[in-house]
Amino acid sequence: MKKLNNSPLLIVMILFISLLILNSCGGVPEEKGETSAAEDNVFSVDEVLEMVSKENDVTRTLYTKAIVGKGMLQGMKFDEDWRKDDVEAGPLPALFLRGVATSIKKGPVPLGLYLGSDFPVNKANKFEGQQAELFKDIKETQEPKFFYDESQELHTAMFADLASAQACVTCHNDHPQTTKTDWKLGDVMGATTWQYPKDSLTYSGAIEVLNAYSKGTVDIYMEYLDEIAAFKSSEKPVIGDKWPSEGNYLPSPEVFLDSVRKLSSYDTMKTLIASK
Numbered sequence: 001m002k003k004l005n006n007s008p009l010l011i012v013m014i015l016f017i018s019l020l021i022l023n024s025c026g027g028v029p030e031e032k033g034e035t036s037a038a039e040d041n042v043f044s045v046d047e048v049l050e051m052v053s054k055e056n057d058v059t060r061t062l063y064t065k066a067i068v069g070k071g072m073l074q075g076m077k078f079d080e081d082w083r084k085d086d087v088e089a090g091p092l093p094a095l096f097l098r099g100v101a102t103s104i105k106k107g108p109v110p111l112g113l114y115l116g117s118d119f120p121v122n123k124a125n126k127f128e129g130q131q132a133e134l135f136k137d138i139k140e141t142q143e144p145k146f147f148y149d150e151s152q153e154l155h156t157a158m159f160a161d162l163a164s165a166q167a168c169v170t171c172h173n174d175h176p177q178t179t180k181t182d183w184k185l186g187d188v189m190g191a192t193t194w195q196y197p198k199d200s201l202t203y204s205g206a207i208e209v210l211n212a213y214s215k216g217t218v219d220i221y222m223e224y225l226d227e228i229a230a231f232k233s234s235e236k237p238v239i240g241d242k243w244p245s246e247g248n249y250l251p252s253p254e255v256f257l258d259s260v261r262k263l264s265s266y267d268t269m270k271t272l273i274a275s276k
């Protein structure tokens with residue numbers, strides 16, 4: 001992928017510099033009271049949920065292909081019961097996402113994340129009500145849906161979750177609890193639902209949302225590495241700067257996050273900078 005090497009830190013720096021330039025080149029004649037540009041609500045909630053959803057796409061694809069897919073070829077195990085003491089395995093992609101959602105929920109940023117479907121493996125992941133209705137359109141068009149959920153009083157965005165790797169299709173079709181056995185590559189298998197209480201965000205609010213998401217990925221990835229540290233009978237992969245494609249290796253949390261940032265922040269930065 002031809003993406004640039006950027007990190008949220010870099011994004012923050014670029015924003016900061018843009019603000020400095022804005023303030024110093026005479027474009028902003030007067031300080032308007034106490035509020036500076038950085039405190040204006042410059043992003044609609046839809047824009048921010050779209051940004052975080054793009055980061056999630058990259059993270060999810062990287063985890064599914066480079067860790068789960070390649071790891072399984074090295075004999076690494078991934079299991080829905082990965083947290084059980086007698087199961088020596090890592091989290092499946094959907095449970096990785098659940099881990100991210102749980103971590104976000106524990107933190108101060110009021111961002112909700114849920115992965116649902118019309119034919120779920122796990123009944124708890126079945127869309128209901130308004131989301132079930134909107135998901136029908138998403139299946140047809142693969143386009144996201146943005147709406148205000150009156151009952152929960154939350155701004156909501158739903159994005160298609162595609163069967164982007166053969167592993168998604170095979171595992172879901174063969175799963176004992178599956179409710180559908182003919183998933184195909186490219187199908188809309190579900191949607192990620194994101195929710196946030198306010199209709200607009202400041203720069204720093206948007207960055208807090210993105211940071212809450214990356215912190216979530218690091219938290220669940222570290223839980224996976226902790227699980228490995230406790231393996232008794234399975235061979236432990238070496239954790240460092242190598243990936244499972246090279247052998248029995250796993251990237252450290254820093255290396256994993258750095259790759260996510262390299263792959264995703266170019267899009268994110270474009271949005272941050274293009275928005276007025």
Ligand code: HEC
Pocket residue numbers: 060064068078080092093094095115116117119120121122123125161162163164165167168169171172175189190191
């Ligand atoms: C090795 C097995 C496996 C692989 C690979 C896998 N999944 Fe899943 N997936 C599961 C299981 C098991 C669940 C249910 C987890 C839970 O919530 O308990 C699940 C949950 C989901 C859900 C939520 C709805 C449901 O079925 O419960 C979606 C959507 C989903 N997966 C899509 C995908 C996509 C897209 C990929 C590939 C990028 C993928 N899965 C890869 C096993 C797998």
